[in-house]
Amino acid sequence: MNLNSLKLILLIIVLVMISGNAVYADDVQRVSEIKEKQQKNQEEMDVAGEELKQIREEIKEIDQDIELMDRETTELNQNIRDKNSEIEKLNNEIDSLNDEIEVLEERVVEREELLKRRARVLYQTEGSNNFLAVILGSESFSDFISRVQVVTKITEQDRKLIELYTNDVDALTINKRQVEFKKTTNENMVYELTEMKKNLELQRLEKEDLLLTVEEKEKNLISKLEDLDQQKILLQDEEIKAIQAEYRSVQSTSAPVAELQTIVDSTEFMRPTTGRLTSGYGPRSGSYHYGVDIGKNGRTEDVPIQAANEGEVTLAQYSTSYGNYVILTHQVDGRQIQTLYAHMDRLDVSKGDYVSKGQQIGLMGNTGRSFGAHLHYEVHLGGWNNAKSNSVDPQKFIP
Structure with missing residues (x-):
């Protein structure tokens, strides 16, 4: 083997080593990037966890408010029913009083006419305007006594009629006052009932606003958690596939x-x-x-x-x-x-x-x-x- 061949072999070995190191470096870089993304994802999940905690506390408070409103609404509805029953009873009493007043008014008119007739007979005697003519017109002592007794009896009866008349008038006045008082009470009840209804409607509107807020927060929370979970799944390695399968299994709901x-x-x-x-x-x-x-x-x-x-x-x-x-x-x-x-x-x-x-x-x-x-x-x-x-x-x- 000559020197040139040896150099070529060494060059090839160096190139292979460099290529392998480059691939390794790429893998390390990729793992490093994944870890950085996983860390960022975890930080976001931690923030979301804190938000979730706060939202749940908020939802808990709203739910308590809703429960209180529902109890108040139920009580108000029952109060309205009770007031309606009282008003119906009061109207029946007013009808009875009006009937009694009618009877009294007829009785007063009748007694007024009776007194007028008796006054004409007793006090408008011919040639005299008093009882003295009646008494002095007696022909004997016994006749005198009889006349005195008759006049006395008649005046007592008139006095009784006058007393009855006065009592009826007083009763009529009292009953009229009672009717007016009950009418005023009735009007106050109607006003109170109207205010209760207005208050009830306002509470219903407030409750609906609170419910909308709860639903909106729940929707946002679910969406955020789903996004974070999806990011976590995409960033994890083969081990996360099992977690993903388990997650999907837990998240899926059994069909009805x-x-x-x-x-x-x-x-x-x-x-x-x-x-x-x-x-x-x-x-x-x-x-x-x-x-x-x-x-x-x-x-x-x-x-x-x-x-x-x-x-x-x-x-x-x-x-x-x-x-x-x-x-x-x-x-x-x-x-x-x-x-x-x-x-x-x-x-x-x-x-x-x-x-x-x-x-x-x-x-x-x-x-x-x-x-x-x-x-x-x-x-x-x-x-x-x-x-x-x-x-x-x-x-x-x-x-």
């Missing part, structure tokens, strides 16, 4: 039961309330609606909520999402079915009660995370759970 394994005769269940269906079962605005909504649709009167079937009250309480809600457990053909009634204004049953089909369990309302008075109604084949994996379309149970 699409069809009943055993068809239950819908006639076993009744419609839980009156009104138009405003929202159906299934996907809705990027989420899943596990029930149906039946609206109040501008009705001002109380709308009762009835048990769709006989069963036991499993829950009757308040939650920030459902508001005032009830869960009933039914046994149909050996199968357990649970129905849920949410956003009620008032609960008329308690946990452990056994209710019959069609029995009133509450009133339609707007409590919890709700925009407008309605009933949110769910049906669960086998029992309610947080994942709502047993939910089915309630329309299958609404004849």
Whole structure:
């Protein structure tokens, strides 16, 4: 081997070493860049974690405010019902007083006429304007005594008539005052009722604004977390694939039961309330609606909520999402079915009660995370759970 050949071999070895080092350097640089990105991603996730903590505290405070407003709304609605009952009772009393005044006025007119007639007979005697002529006109002492007794008796009767007349007039005056007082009280009640309604509407608007804020913050939070998680997945190596699979597995939600394994005769269940269906079962605005909504649709009167079937009250309480809600457990053909009634204004049953089909369990309302008075109604084949994996379309149970 000559010197030139040796130089060529050494040159090739050097070139190979340089090439290998360059590839290694590229790998190191790439790993370094990935680590830097991972560190930055982790810092952003830490910031997001702090934001999440703050948002959850904010949501907790808003939920507490909403719960307080719902309680105040329920109390106000009950006060309005009570005031309406008092006003109706007061109107009945006023009608009775007016009838009594009418009778008294007729009686006063009759007695006035009677007194006038007696006055003409007693005091307008021919040739005389007093009782002396009546007494002096006696022909004998016994006649004199008789005349005196008659005149005395007549004057006593007149005095009694005058007293009755005066009493009736006084009673009439008192009753009129009572009527005026009750009318004033009635007007004050109507004013108070109107103010209560205004206050109630303002509280509802405030609650809806708070709910919108909560929903917006929840949306932003979910979007931010999804973005950060996606970045984390893209930056991790083969080990992160397992974490990614686990993450996707945790994040995925089990699909609701699409069809009943055993068809239950819908006639076993009744419609839980009156009104138009405003929202159906299934996907809705990027989420899943596990029930149906039946609206109040501008009705001002109380709308009762009835048990769709006989069963036991499993829950009757308040939650920030459902508001005032009830869960009933039914046994149909050996199968357990649970129905849920949410956003009620008032609960008329308690946990452990056994209710019959069609029995009133509450009133339609707007409590919890709700925009407008309605009933949110769910049906669960086998029992309610947080994942709502047993939910089915309630329309299958609404004849």
